[in-house]
Amino acid sequence: MNSTILLIEDKTSLSDTLKTLLELHEYNVLLAENGEDGVRQARLSLPQLVISDIYMPVMNGYELLEIFRKDSTLRHIPVLMLTAKTGIEEINKAMKNGAAGYVTKPFLFKNLHATIRKILI
Amino acid sequence: MKPLHSIKVNHLLNGIKAPVLIINPSAMIVEKANEAAIAQLGDSLTGNPLQANPHNDSFTLTSAANGRKQHIDFKSSRVHINRKAYLLAIGQPIEKQHALKLQLLHLEKERSLQEMKANFISMTSHEFRTPLTAIATAVDLLEARLQRDGSMDEFYSRNIGKISHEIFNLNTMLDEILTLSKIVSNNYELNRTPVDIRKVIDYLKYQYFSERKDERTLDVSITGEPRKVLADKDQLSKILTNLIGNAFKYSVKKNPSIKLRYHKHKCVIKVFDYGIGIPARDIPHLFNSFYRGSNVDGIEGTGLGLAIVKTFVEMNRGKIEVSSEENKGTTFTITFRYKDE
Helix, strand or coil: CCCEEEEECCCHHHHHHHHHHHHHCCCEEEEECCHHHHHHHHHHHCCCEEEEECCCCCCCHHHHHHHHHHCCCCCCCCEEEEECCCCHHHHHHHHHCCCCEEEECCCCHHHHHHHHHHHHC | CCHHHCHHHHHHHHCCCCCEEEEECCCCEEEEECHHHHHHHCHHHCCCECCCCCECCEEEEEECHHHCCEEEEEEEEEEEECCEEEEEEEEEEHHHHHHHHHHHHHHHHHHHHHHHHHHHHHHHHHHHHHHHHHHHHHHHHHHHHHHHCCCCCHHHHHHHHHHHHHHHHHHHHHHHHHHHHHHHCCCCCCCEEEECHHHHHHHHHHHHCCCCCCCCCCEEEEECCCCCEEEEHHHHHHHHHHHHHHHHHHCCCCCCEEEEEECCCEEEEEEEECCCCCCHHHHHHCCCCCCCCCCCCCCCCCCCHHHHHHHHHHHCCCEEEEEEECCCEEEEEEEEECCCC
16 A cells, blocks of 8 residues: 655645655655644544654644654654754754654755655665 | 042042042032043032032033033942042043944944844745755656656756756755855854764765765775764764765766774874866965866856865864865865864
8 A cells, every 4th residue: 555645845836746746656645734734634644654844834843743742643653854954953953853854955856755765664 | 638638639530531520429519620520621610519410320511621512421439538428420421432332333233234144144045945945846756757758868867957956056055155154144153072973974975975876986984993073063064065075076087085094183084086186376275265276167166165164174173284186186184183282
């Protein structure tokens, strides 16, 4: 069965393209525009992986990680962070908050895909 | 002799360049004024009531000395001279104070402008990455679709490769501008911890310099007893990313290499490329911002990378040197001592 990925990203020009690209690689993809919407959808669909932006309106990626960590139904779902911030502090903060990995923007799809595969094994 | 007229008090008061008054606190009469006060406010001052109402221990007197109206701000405090209580008031021309205030205001404004500039650059470079990412992903999607449909040919592949390459070039430039702006505005916090340089090299090799289309790789050699070096990890990885990136850029025919050698008191990192080399006349300017070698026609770069590298190496108390031979290659040597001296 194909893995389901929930992609949380407020920039639709990116999320639409990335969704199509992931679908070309046989993933089922769900979209959410912010952390709050993402948490709601994750509870409903229990995806195998969440890919989330960090800086989003309503609820950011760090807050999302915290909710996932405290929620027994979401805790086991790995969250991969996509971040435009390349500073080591932001990356450390995400990893400390329980992120399964991170990819910095802009990225090559092959690098993102390699990270996804590593997490989903 | 009245206590205020002793030679000692006179000498003391006249030694002060600022205007000083000694005031009888009950009658509010100016009992004594030093030379500076008399010069600025006139000698009718002494023996007469103070022409001001002190408020919170401060008052202002106006002088017309030298034909120029001037306000002097006095701050007073209680003193005892030979067991008698007085108010000792020391003045400062408002003009000067005002100038200082203006200067302070100007400095504050400048600082907030600097901060604004740094924030602006940080924000815009962050914002620029969003469309860059959307473009990069769209290019990846085009490539994947062409491949799936069996329509990918050399023409598409070459041009898609160009777009993708330039997107990442732009991103590198953004990184460099952001870094330099942080350095210039003094916004770089140094966080030195013991770092295993081998791990940083491994990580960079895997993250940035592997699975290249041209199949070049980074040759790594390590000798000596490995020890940790006190350095800012973020800066160290920026230093090495830049030098290794440069080595890949110029060492087109042969794998670039890095040699890490642990000596007794220091650790030496050498990054080698086997490219066009740097003309001797360019070497003294190599680490200046925006300076680029005279033989780099057509090879992209901002000229900021090595300026940043040098700053970071020095912030971490290291040393950087370069040796080069035209058409043979270039070697950058960085030395870090294990302990600060």
